Amino acid sequence: MKERTLKKGDKTRGGEEKSSLILFNDEVNTFSHVIKSLVEVCGHDEVQAEQCALIVHLKGSCEIKTGSRELMQVMSKSLNAKGLNSKVF
Numbered sequence: 001m002k003e004r005t006l007k008k009g010d011k012t013r014g015g016e017e018k019s020s021l022i023l024f025n026d027e028v029n030t031f032s033h034v035i036k037s038l039v040e041v042c043g044h045d046e047v048q049a050e051q052c053a054l055i056v057h058l059k060g061s062c063e064i065k066t067g068s069r070e071l072m073q074v075m076s077k078s079l080n081a082k083g084l085n086s087k088v089f
Helices: 032-041 046-059 067-079
Strands: 020-026 061-068 085-088
Touching: 020 032, 020 046, 020 067, 032 046, 032 061, 032 067, 046 061, 061 067, 067 085
Parallel strands: none
Antiparallel strands: 020 061, 020 085
16 A cells, blocks of 8 residues: 555545545454454455555555545544554544
8 A cells, every 4th residue: 555645635535535444553452353454344355454454554544545535534434443543534
């Protein structure tokens, strides 16, 4: 996943502002649980989910998805329900 900086006012295809879903590191969840959750909730493939999990582990956080605010909030709630720590920006 290529990192990039979102600027306020960036738009999605539908003209909405883009929001970022950020996953934060914790000392509780296993790599396999994080990977499985990213595949189920965010639609990542196994390799992408593994890379995100590794970035979160090493850097403390990772932008795992961008899109409409509504969709990112739904995904964040699903990840949080699975015990992960995520937030929409």
